[in-house]
Amino acid sequence: MTMPAQFGLISILSVLLIFHLLVLSKMIPYTFIWGGRLKSDKEMYRFELSSILINSFFLFIILVQANILAIFLPKMILTAIFWVMTALFAFNTLGNIASKSKLEQRIFAPITIILTVLSLILALKS
Numbered sequence: 039m040t041m042p043a044q045f046g047l048i049s050i051l052s053v054l055l056i057f058h059l060l061v062l063s064k065m066i067p068y069t070f071i072w073g074g075r076l077k078s079d080k081e082m083y084r085f086e087l088s089s090i091l092i093n094s095f096f097l098f099i100i101l102v103q104a105n106i107l108a109i110f111l112p113k114m115i116l117t118a119i120f121w122v123m124t125a126l127f128a129f130n131t132l133g134n135i136a137s138k139s140k141l142e143q144r145i146f147a148p149i150t151i152i153l154t155v156l157s158l159i160l161a162l163k164s
Contacts (some may be wrong), residue, residue: 054149075138134150
């Protein structure tokens with residue numbers, strides 16, 4: 039069950055990173071994200087860069103756990119990070135549901151629910 043969860047997380051996080059890079063490059067308007075609450079380019083850059091860094095870190099951790107990257111991290115650290123991921127994706131789901139943006143409500147809320155479940159599977163199996 040961990041291999042499908044790993045594959046799902048790697049796939050979804052990769053697509054989300056591309057999405058955030060498109061927002062950062064202004065190819066996608068930032069009014070569609072962060073609950074429609076961003077008021078300036080400066081805010082967008084700060085939030086998008088933090089999102090890219092966090093998602094990149096999560097992707098890195100999954101690649102390590104899946105033995106795609108040959109880096110050793112103690113199992114206890116990986117498990118703790120998967121629990122943090124589960125919590126963050128769950129809170130993000132709540133934020134997407136409460137968003138002013140229909141895109142976040144209809145597309146990103148289900149995606150973050152999936153991310154929550156997949157992270158939970160890895161947390162429980164680690």
